Amino acid sequence: MHGAPSVTYPVGRSPFAGRAAAVLAAAGFLACLAWAWQSPAGWRPVAGFAVAFACAGIALHAWWRSPVGELRWDGSGWMWEEGGRVDAGRPEVALDLQARLLVRWRAEEGAVRWLWLERASDVSHWEALRRAVYSRASTHVPAAGKPPAAEQ
Template identity: 70%
Template sequence: MHAPPSVTYPVGRSAFAARAAAALVAAGLAAAVVFSFQSPAGWRPLAAYAAVAASAALGWRAWLRSPVGLLRWDGSGWCWDEGGTSVAGRPEIALDLQSRLLLRWRGEGGLRWLWLERASDVSHWDALRRAVYSRASTHVPAAGQPPAAEQ
């Protein structure tokens, strides 16, 4: 069994994630408008609008602070490079939309969410997907030798 080839892939702010967040804010605003027409005047409609505004602000802030760097697979391990620092870890697939991947990065620096888009580097997209989906290699005993007994 062969390991996937080494690959370096750029990770940046995702336009898809921004559009998805904007759609959720628009849906929340539509719900707040409908709620305000169906409820009596008072503090409740204002609270609904405030909740939508707070959600939009938090979403915008999260998008602006989303990780930007390089995801590297060297054939034996994963590395996340951000701002000149390199952190070993491993990606876990949270969502696969074929041309976009949402990865949960577990490394020494904690948990990060990474949006990867095919448009960032079309020529390396397939190699990245092969590397992300490959299984970690495990030691296989030589033929004729039983595995070591656990004690």
Template identity: 50%
Template sequence: MHSAPSVTYPVGRSRWAGRLALALWLAGAGAAALWLLQPGAAGWRQALALAAVLAAGAAALQAWRTAPQGELHWDGRQWLWSRRGGPQQPGLVTVHLDLQRCLLLRLQILDGRVRWLWLEPSFQPGRWNDLRRAVYSRASRQAPADLRDRQAAARP
């Protein structure tokens, strides 16, 4: 069995994830608006629902704007993450959602931080299949030794 080729893939704001968040927010806003339009429905509960919908929209927009940006690199043995202009940090990548044209990855960096990365082919179309091969390679599911040791020590 051959290992996946090394690949460096850019990470940025995913349009797909932004559209999904917008669609979910619009569905929630629509439901709140319909509830608000019911005869005799105006009250503190509806005001609270409206405030919650507005807060959720603001939180989703802020999360999309501050989405991690950098590069994810697979060298054939381990995953490395680097913010733009920053040092490379080893980590463990796991796939949480695969829609063929969009991947949601969980990156656990050696220092314990977790990043959620939405990746799509438009970031670098020529390397998309290489990235997909790397995230599903048997070796990519092996945590670096330091990360395995930390995870074992953290278990009760």
């Protein structure tokens, strides 16, 4: 059996993740608006708007500071390069939307990053990346023993 081909894939700020965060923020604001419309005047709806605004700000900040770098598979292991720093580790697929992957990157030193990988970033290498993400790194496999004798 052959392993997945080597691949280098660019990772950047995901437009999909940004749109998803914006839709969720808008839904939160609309829920607060409906709540304020139906409830008597008071501090609770105002607090709801404040929480929705804070959550939207945190989501925008997280999206803006999304990791930007390259994910590399060399046939035996994974590397993440960001700003000249290279870390070994492994990706774990958290969500597969066919044209997008949400991946949890676990560096060997223990750091965790969330990466959105999108087909639009590099269409020509997308399938190779998917094969590599779902393949296992080659490891030493001990020789098989003799099969058990059939009972007679």
